[in-house]
Every structure is written in structure tokens, then in C-alpha cells.
Amino acid sequence: MPYGWTGQLLRVDLTKGTAEKEPLNMTWAREYIGGRGLGTRYLYEEMDPTVDALSPENKLIFATGPLTGTYAPTGGRYMVICKSPLTDAVACSNSGGYWGPELKFAGYDVVILEGKAPKPVYLWIENDKTEIRDAAHVWGKTTEETEDMLRAETDPSARISGIGPAGENLNRVACVINDKSRAAGRSGVGAVMGSKNVKAIAVRGTGAVQCADPLEFGQLVFEAMKDINESPTTSSALRGLGTASTVGFTNSVGILPTNNFQAGQFEHANAIGGQTIAQTVLRRNKGCYSCPIGCARVTEIKPGSRWAGRGEGPEYETIFGLGSDCGVGELDAVLYANYLCNLYAVDTISAGGTVATAMELAERGYIPEEDLAEVGTELKFGNADAVMRCLEMMSYPDGKFCSWARRSRTSPPTTPAAPRAWASAMPLRTAAPATCAATR
């Protein structure tokens, strides 16, 4: 019996509409240990690296590791692996929440999606039973609506991972969202899911993750828990203020991306920092599956603000992406932009970088008047309305922004002003490859 792993892989051929179980390659599983290495190996072996990332030949791999589903600290994560439409390299996006463990309990370590469905579909995995179902009624819906609707027609305890309008419209900064607000964000994995016409994967599992030596495993876990409880980062900083606790520090050493990273310090850093979140909008703390740290923040915009909504976040990266990098120093606006990104399933870092770049280009006069008119509000640093409008335009195919975001890194400059504009697109160039390993 394979301990830790469940030893099964689910291969879904969307073109043919088949879903088949096969044994996991245990040699690879042992060689690479985690889901990231294992999934990358499958991609490396099975896919021609020259294919277009948004073509049916690309493969979308959902992979878990041997600790996923156990009570090992932070053992609730899963990877989404494919060829990235944003960087054209291997995309390894990572997300927490409850979806990964549920997949393990359903009996699978890895799900590989191949080909392209002729019409929008979603997958319903219930233990060893897999159905490819029609998703016409949820196509175009936001992630929250999709999750509620799919839970109602599958199982109230089902966990759902899927895309929003941005992924459907093949936006290259689209992400995959599970449990309403946890994102496998980077590298545009949502666009690949959209290109395959897959709206979501709903999972319900009642099986077990086995352990070879329960006594020793238990001991090791409790030792690790002790380390986590003693380390100041994990015990006080992340538990107390979440990843937003970093804002004060990065601002003080001058590396908080501000105004498209033209500056490293932001005058309103305190207003969008961890302390302010804890004192104003925080509803309560939350943790992903099997996580003793619990850095997630459940927040709500208080009544009386221009914006309204509730959800999870913001994380540090969201605060700089949609906040300081766009010059927005209003916490409610950052929160609302965060909620919008969750609903549309857009990566907050790449989206923030794209908007910030556009703002700098507009301020330097590289964007034609008619394109600016489409935004409807002045595209300049600090204008929160412009951020919201841009996020909307990015997610629905009704404007320039969608194509900007689509092109944002991969295609060569074409217009006369473009070479210098290209040089200004710094955040995407540097941030995307360097942080694709980051956990979010």
C-alpha cells in the first residue's frame, strides 16, 4: 500500500469526454516527493514544450503531495501545473483552503486534464465516481455564485475549485480560485482552465490517507508544531496580523512597490497595513486545512464606505499590488479590489502590476486618447475607481484592458511608442518569473 500517497491518478480526456483512473508512477512520486515536482515531471514527460499554452495540447495538472490531507502543519495545499500562458514557462501555482485534502480523501493524488471540451463543463468527483457535467448554467458566473450553485447540485460538503469570468475570457493573469477566496494565483493557470472549457472541479471524498508509522509521524508533527508555536514569524506576526504584517517592514526598508515600483516607500502605508486591518475591517482569523498558523483574514467593509462587500483578504501581495503599486492608500478600496479579483478570479499581483503599468504609461502619455476614454475615469496613480474599472475590463472581453492583459508579457511590441512602453512594464517582467514559486 502506498503510504502518504493514495497511489491513484485521474486522467480526464475532455475532448473524448472520458475520465479514467490509473496507478500513480510511484518511482516519480518517491523521486520528487512533493506535488510540485511530481506534476512538473508529468508535464515534462507528456507535453510537447513548443505547444501554445492556450491550445488543447497543453495539460492542466492538479497535484497534491504525500502530506496533503494529513495533520502535518500546512498540509492542506495543492499545486496547479501547466505551461503558463503568461511566461511560456512551467506554471506552478499553489493554493491552500480545503480542496487539496478533499481530493486526497476522494482517492486521487493527481488530476490531469487533457484536450478541450466541446462546450463548457465541470467535473464532479465523488470518491471513485467521476462525471463530466454540463456547465452552461454557471458559465459567466463569478466564483462565489459558481460555488454556491455547484454545491447545491452536487453535495453540500463538496469543495470546489474553479475559474471566474477572467479565466473564461482567457485573460493571461486569470487564476484558479477554490473555497471562494483561496487562489492558485500566479502564471495565468485560470486561462488554461478556461481554454479547456472547464469551469470547475467539485470534489467530495470520504476515504483515508494512510500513514506507515503513525507513532513516529505523530511525534514529528508535534515537534514541528512546537517549532511553529515558538517561531516569532509564525506564532505572533502571521497569527496576529496575517501576511499584511509585512507592509510596515517592507515600507521601512524601502521595498514596498509604490506607483509601479517607481518608489519603494508609500506615504499611506500605515492606512493599508496589517494594524489598520486588524483594527477596522477584520471579522475574524481563519486557517486553511491543517494549518496551525492561520494567517487568513476574514474581512468586511464597514457600512458607510463608498465600497461594500465581504470576503477574505487582503494578503500582503494584494495590498501592494492593488494598493501602493497603484498609489491607492484607501483600505476599503484595496479590500473591494481584492474581493473583485476573487469574484472574477484574477491574480491580484499580476492584475495590480498590469494596472500600475497602465497608469504609468498613461501618465507618460503613451496611451492613445480613445483607449483612455474607454476607461471612463482618469487613469492615474491613486484613482481607486480606475483600478476597479480596469479589473472589470480585464475580466470581461469588452475593452482594451483585456487585450493588454492578454499580451502583457508574451507578444513583442508593435506600435511606435511601444518599445519604451515595454520598458515601463517592469513589474510583470520581473515579478512574474521570480515569484511564480511564491505561495499564492
Next chain:
Amino acid sequence: MKMVLAHPQKCVACHLCEGACSFFHEGAFQPAKTRIFVHDFVDEAVYLPVTCFHCKDAPCLSNCPTYAITRDANGMVQVNDDKCIGCKMCMVACPFSVMGFHEDKNVSHNCDLCGGDPQCVKICTYDALEYAEVEPIEWMVRMDIAEKPAPAAAS
């Protein structure tokens, strides 16, 4: 008697207790066989860990047709596997839905306090679970407490 008490305001819905529970009792991680349940209401931001309260007038005990459910000397309500016929009457009777069911053995199970060292309490790093000395009370009384408006969430 000592039993596992939950403080929902401190819970973050990490489900570590469910993992620890099934690991201790089954030797594997399987939330479907847990005896402590974390209900996460994501939209309402309410996370509710519940486990057996060993009620003074336990409805599971009085409704068991085979007398498989008994109360031990300490006051703990327990299921006798040999007598249980898997009819699930106790699951229907339990007002808090904290009776679990073991599909493989075809018997129901409730919190057995891990023989005096509850694993869920041990693993909870947020102090949301406590192994405390409390006297069992009637289920109706507990229901009345539960139906009162919840205190504001701790932040």
C-alpha cells in the same frame, strides 16, 4: 467529569482536530470517520467545532434499541461495538449531530475522550478546544444556550 469543550470564537476552521481524531482512532487521516466535527459557515464567518456533550439525559442512550449505548462510572456516554447493530437510531436522536458512523465496522461512535488524553485538544493551537471539568447537563438546557445569540467573534 472531564470532557472536550469548544470555544467557537477562537476556532479558525483548520480541521486539525478532525485529522487528529481519525488518526488516533483509525490510524489514518479520514475526516469521514471523525468524532469531532468542524462546521464551517464561510459566508457567515462562523466556525463551529462540536463533539459529544455526554448529556445528562442522553437521547442516544435512551433511544438505542439494543442497549449498546451506556454510561460509564465517570459519566462518559459510550457505544459498545459488540452490541451495536448499526441502525443509526442514535444518530437520529442526537440533537447536536455528534454521533459519527463507521462505515466499515457498521457501528456508530461518539467522542471517547481518547482514554483521557484527547488528541483534538492536544493539536489545537488556537485554544479553541479545552479538556475541562464540567458536569453533563440536559440536552434541552444546552440547546437553549446554543440558541442564544452568539457573542462577538474574538479578533
